[in-house]
Amino acid sequence: MTLIVQKYGGTSVGSIDRIKAVARRVVRTHEAGAEVVVVVSAMAGETDRLLRLAAQTVDRPAGRELDQLVATGEQVSIALLAMAIEDRGHQARSFLAHQVKILTDDNFSRARILSIDPAAILDRLGERKIAVVAGFQGVDRDGDVTTLGRGGSDTTAVALAAALRADVCEIYTDVDGVYTTDPHVCPAARKLDRISHDEMLELASLGAKVLHIRAVAFAKKFGVPLHVRSSFVDGPGTWIAAEEDCMESAPITGVTYAKDEMRLRVMGVPATATAARDIIAPVSRAGLRIDVLVQGASVEDFCDISFTVPKAEAQQAKELVEHAADDLGAVGVELDGPVAKVSVVGVGIRTHTEVPAIVFETLAAKDIPVLMAATGEIKISVIIDERRLTEAVQALHEAFDLAHGSAGCEEL
Numbered sequence: 001m002t003l004i005v006q007k008y009g010g011t012s013v014g015s016i017d018r019i020k021a022v023a024r025r026v027v028r029t030h031e032a033g034a035e036v037v038v039v040v041s042a043m044a045g046e047t048d049r050l051l052r053l054a055a056q057t058v059d060r061p062a063g064r065e066l067d068q069l070v071a072t073g074e075q076v077s078i079a080l081l082a083m084a085i086e087d088r089g090h091q092a093r094s095f096l097a098h099q100v101k102i103l104t105d106d107n108f109s110r111a112r113i114l115s116i117d118p119a120a121i122l123d124r125l126g127e128r129k130i131a132v133v134a135g136f137q138g139v140d141r142d143g144d145v146t147t148l149g150r151g152g153s154d155t156t157a158v159a160l161a162a163a164l165r166a167d168v169c170e171i172y173t174d175v176d177g178v179y180t181t182d183p184h185v186c187p188a189a190r191k192l193d194r195i196s197h198d199e200m201l202e203l204a205s206l207g208a209k210v211l212h213i214r215a216v217a218f219a220k221k222f223g224v225p226l227h228v229r230s231s232f233v234d235g236p237g238t239w240i241a242a243e244e245d246c247m248e249s250a251p252i253t254g255v256t257y258a259k260d261e262m263r264l265r266v267m268g269v270p271a272t273a274t275a276a277r278d279i280i281a282p283v284s285r286a287g288l289r290i291d292v293l294v295q296g297a298s299v300e301d302f303c304d305i306s307f308t309v310p311k312a313e314a315q316q317a318k319e320l321v322e323h324a325a326d327d328l329g330a331v332g333v334e335l336d337g338p339v340a341k342v343s344v345v346g347v348g349i350r351t352h353t354e355v356p357a358i359v360f361e362t363l364a365a366k367d368i369p370v371l372m373a374a375t376g377e378i379k380i381s382v383i384i385d386e387r388r389l390t391e392a393v394q395a396l397h398e399a400f401d402l403a404h405g406s407a408g409c410e411e412l
Contacts, residue, residue: 007039007157012231014044023084039157042073063108074134104138111146116163151212162222176230177238180402181255188403251348252400262314268331271298282320340389343381362399
């Protein structure tokens, strides 16, 4: 019998009407003969509401208690969905993390799954019951509730699918699949039928919001087929598959972006072997995120070092870098932006050597200066003025003809 894990996000269960709609979809799948495990997020806005309550109560809530609080959102949604399923004549059982034995480390608010014991779920499936599991949460070895961070329900669903050896993990969301780029930025964006795990990992890490990167990494590691679909309309979505199940049909699969970043430039740094380390070490120790980093060529034993940081952390990063620059005898530090990172992604980059030239020629034709650039095996990223973001995305999307043809992976 086919075993399907379905995950529904906050917008999919954002109201009682939406919960009833999800129940109808789940029951339809069950009546078609499949065993069904459903992973559910908190109702839309509930986690933010609980976090606001904590912030109104104390300035710095303890991590353990904060996780205890926010995990209650999923408890509400799984119980309501189980009720709605039973109201349609099918047996259902809701499960919290400790009942499924989703064991995590004790890193509150950012916990990582260590193991899952699916015995309780398998017992219920053997009774032809539908299992409804709380996403986003686990328990540590002391029995304390932990949460997995934003997007954690995706990770819960894929980890459960791996533990249960499910045939597929369906991720239901408010979009109907993975697109060649953000349709809000580029109306010509096209939904992909299939995409490889590696391409989806890059898209997720570079700004695409459809799937959480940890969930994609789990799927790749354990060979879980993913199907991203809409919970609002029927129809196929986008399959995320192993690369060997796909064939190259275009050099680029998609264009993605990240914004609200700033660029830090440290000028006139003595060009030593440890220069970059000495500049970024205090930023890393402070827990601030460094993205694209470029060290310029040495000129008369001096070089420039540039990197991007989130806009919200930019001033703190600048102050830390200024101290390090003074210690090294650098000329000065500049903060500019906001900047955006625009990336093209595709397994075809490995074999299509013309891709970098097309990227830079396209931007040059639009007179869009490239401030920094970084490359990887299947990606090319450029840092540009954020004000030119929409123009750059649309130009690159057109340059690689992503609105037509067969970008990405097609089924063999």
